[in-house]
Amino acid sequence: xxxxxxxKDLVQEDVQAENEKTTEETAVEEQVELTxxxxxxxxxxxxxAKLEDEENRHLRLRADxxxxxxxxxxxREAAEKYRAQKLLSDLLPVLDNFxxxxxxxxxxxxATSIVKGIExxxxxxxxxxxxxxxxxxxxxxxxxxxxxxxxxxQEQDSEKEAGVILRELQxxxxxxxxxxxxxxxxxxE
Amino acid sequence: xxxxxxxKDLVQEDVQAENEKTTEETAVEEQVELTxxxxxxxxxxxxxAKLEDEENRHLRLRADxxxxxxxxxxxREAAEKYRAQKLLSDLLPVLDNFxxxxxxxxxxxxATSIVKGIExxxxxxxxxxxxxxxxxxxxxxxxxxxxxxxxxxQEQDSEKEAGVILRELQxxxxxxxxxxxxxxxxxxE
Numbered sequence: 136x137x138x139x140x141x142x143k144d145l146v147q148e149d150v151q152a153e154n155e156k157t158t159e160e161t162a163v164e165e166q167v168e169l170t171x172x173x174x175x176x177x178x179x180x181x182x183x184a185k186l187e188d189e190e191n192r193h194l195r196l197r198a199d200x201x202x203x204x205x206x207x208x209x210x211r212e213a214a215e216k217y218r219a220q221k222l223l224s225d226l227l228p229v230l231d232n233f234x235x236x237x238x239x240x241x242x243x244x245x246a247t248s249i250v251k252g253i254e255x256x257x258x259x260x261x262x263x264x265x266x267x268x269x270x271x272x273x274x275x276x277x278x279x280x281x282x283x284x285x286x287x288x289q290e291q292d293s294e295k296e297a298g299v300i301l302r303e304l305q306x307x308x309x310x311x312x313x314x315x316x317x318x319x320x321x322x323x324e
Numbered sequence: 325x326x327x328x329x330x331x332k333d334l335v336q337e338d339v340q341a342e343n344e345k346t347t348e349e350t351a352v353e354e355q356v357e358l359t360x361x362x363x364x365x366x367x368x369x370x371x372x373a374k375l376e377d378e379e380n381r382h383l384r385l386r387a388d389x390x391x392x393x394x395x396x397x398x399x400r401e402a403a404e405k406y407r408a409q410k411l412l413s414d415l416l417p418v419l420d421n422f423x424x425x426x427x428x429x430x431x432x433x434x435a436t437s438i439v440k441g442i443e444x445x446x447x448x449x450x451x452x453x454x455x456x457x458x459x460x461x462x463x464x465x466x467x468x469x470x471x472x473x474x475x476x477x478q479e480q481d482s483e484k485e486a487g488v489i490l491r492e493l494q495x496x497x498x499x500x501x502x503x504x505x506x507x508x509x510x511x512x513e
Contacts, residue, residue, distance in 0.1 A: 175364040179364070189379060196385050197385065200392070203393065207400075218410070222455075229445060232448060236438070236441040236442050245430065249435055249442075256421045259417065260415070266411075
């Protein structure tokens with residue numbers, strides 16, 4: 136505001152002074168007048184450039200903002216989808232051991248009853264993991280697929296097609312669409 | 325640029341015309357001159373206001389951006405910290421049933437051997453949950469704390485302080501600093 140007032144005073148003085156000037160002097164005065172105009176124009180051009188810069192800066196920040204929002208949304212979804220991965224991975228050997236322990240052939244009534252009780256616990260453990268998206272990979276009788284199966288040996292069964300999985304040696308698991316552990320298999324030659 | 329050129333032409337004509345004018349006429353001319361100045365000033369003020377708006381808009385967006393980044397960082401940390409909460413909650417009844425099944429008193433050698441094998445599986449299950457931050461809430465002998473314990477009955481033991489937990493009726497669990505299930509207890513009167 137101070138700058139503006141100063142400029143106005145300058146102009147008024149110029150105009151008053153002009154009345155006593157010759158044509159030649161007036162031509163010089165025109166120069167000064169134009170310089171002030173030019174100063175205004177320069178000031179306006181400067182402000183317009185700043186405004187444009189500022190608008191571009193805003194657009195860039197807005198784009199960054201939208202990108203970050205989108206990215207953090209995707210991150211959140213992925214984190215949510217595979218949230219139980221660590222614990223489920225740690226539970227795979229527990230499931231293995233559980234299955235091994237339950238393979239005993241109980242002979243006495245007491246042992247049979249204990250195994251039955253424990254089998255129910257095993258079922259409830261499997262159900263809890265299934266609710267979080269854990270699934271056993273199909274293997275026996277399926278065509279060998281390196282994305283899901285790991286061939287640890289080959290066997291020969293002339294009645295079955297080549298490349299078919301003959302035996303499952305260790306269960307494999309997927310969490311939703313992600314392989315946590317491939318099935319260890321024997322494949323038909 | 326076209327606008328600028330037009331204004332300059334206008335000013336030049338004014339200056340040339342002034343040489344033939346009376347003082348009174350010049351005063352009128354001053355008005356016109358000031359009007360152009362005022363137009364410039366108005367344009368500059370308008371641009372400055374726009375620039376200020378734009379800068380404020382940018383500051384607000386920047387603040388929103390920083391807030392969102394901070395919030396999404398906190399969300400991510402919380403999601404990460406409690407990622408296994410759902411599965412762990414589902415595993416609590418599995419642990420309950422497991423413990424109940426293991427409470428049988430095996431008499432035969434066969435049954436004892438089976439129970440021992442299963443106990444190892446139970447230990448490995450507990451370890452997997454502990455690695456994710458699951459912990460049993462301390463109860464028996466502790467002072468009753470409604471943040472962690474749920475009193476389901478009162479008993480009397482004159483040898484112990486009032487408000488002390490006498491028995492744990494169902495185990496309670498915390499996940500890191502969050503109570504998943506309070507311990508069900510009997511409290512000394």
